[in-house]
Amino acid sequence: ITAQKKAQDEVLHLYNNIPGAVFRCRFDAGFSVIDANDGLFEFLGYTRDEFAAMGNKMSAVIFPEDLAVMADKLNNQLEHGNTIHNENRLICKDGTIKWISIKAQLFLERGEKYFYCVFVDITDEKQLQERVKELYEKELAYFAEVSSAEGSIQGTINVTQNRMESYLSTTDVAVAQVGDSYDETVENFAASAKDAAYGQEIRRTLSREKVLADYAAGKVDYHFEFLR
Numbered sequence: 293i294t295a296q297k298k299a300q301d302e303v304l305h306l307y308n309n310i311p312g313a314v315f316r317c318r319f320d321a322g323f324s325v326i327d328a329n330d331g332l333f334e335f336l337g338y339t340r341d342e343f344a345a346m347g348n349k350m351s352a353v354i355f356p357e358d359l360a361v362m363a364d365k366l367n368n369q370l371e372h373g374n375t376i377h378n379e380n381r382l383i384c385k386d387g388t389i390k391w392i393s394i395k396a397q398l399f400l401e402r403g404e405k406y407f408y409c410v411f412v413d414i415t416d417e418k419q420l421q422e423r424v425k426e427l428y429e430k431e432l433a434y435f436a437e438v439s440s441a442e443g444s445i446q447g448t449i450n451v452t453q454n455r456m457e458s459y460l461s462t463t464d465v466a467v468a469q470v471g472d473s474y475d476e477t478v479e480n481f482a483a484s485a486k487d488a489a490y491g492q493e494i495r496r497t498l499s500r501e502k503v504l505a506d507y508a509a510g511k512v513d514y515h516f517e518f519l520r
Contacts, residue, residue: 312412319366319398319405322349326406335413337385355381355389374398376407379414391418432460449474451503465520474500486519494518 313335315328325332325348333340336353346352351359358380369376375397381389394411432446445467447459456472467480478498485491494516496502506512 312410313392314410317350317407317409319407321363322347322351323354323407324349335384335390336382342385353382353384355383370398379418390415449477451500451507454500484520490516490518 313329313332315332316326318324318326325343333343336343338346343352354362362378362380365378366376369378375395377393377395379391379393381391383389391414392411393414394409396407396409399406399408432448435444435446445459445461445465447461447468448457449455450457451474454474456468456470456474456477459466459468459470461467467484468477478495478500482491482494482498485494497514497516
């Protein structure tokens with residue numbers, strides 16, 4: 293069985309040298325770990341024995357708020373296949389909280405469900421997103437403060453979820469309100485154009501599908517000048 297043993301050793305070497313963590317866990321309440329590479333324990337800061345003493349469960353290190361909704365999030369994704377992708381926080385041994393991006397595939401073996409998981413550290417990316425959000429909100433507040441009492445509109449629309457999340461405007465120029473969909477807001481905005489042809493151009497440029505495709509291609513800014 294020399295060739296078989298050599299192949300197993302090569303797989304184990306690969307398993308322990310993949311960047312990030314690779315592990316298998318049961319799809320139970322505690323996400324019990326069956327086996328894991330060294331990367332998981334290096335990331336968390338626990339030895340294998342220390343983690344085993346905690347019950348060998350990912351639930352012991354998942355941030356409580358994330359753990360509370362995780363089962364529902366995973367089940368919702370599994371309605372459309374056997375793979376999941378999630379971003380959540382883990383609590384490391386030294387108390388630091390780190391963000392991970394995890395992908396997993398669900399397997400059924402001898403009547404038992406388990407995940408084969410891979411995750412990478414995205415803490416820096418998440419912190420950058422928070423800084424950008426804070427900067428945007430400060431700029432938004434400043435703009436609202438110094439802008440004219442008439443004719444200014446500022447807001448945030450969640451394009452992915454198709455929802456207006458924040459909106460500041462004087463009533464005479466308002467085209468939306470918090471809770472409106474992205475599609476409704478764009479339609480009202482386009483309909484406010486005096487030139488109907490220009491309004492149609494706004495609809496085309498800001499169609500939700502096109503904006504999401506633009507973002508994937510790196511385009512993030514839009515500029516319009518027109519009579520309303």
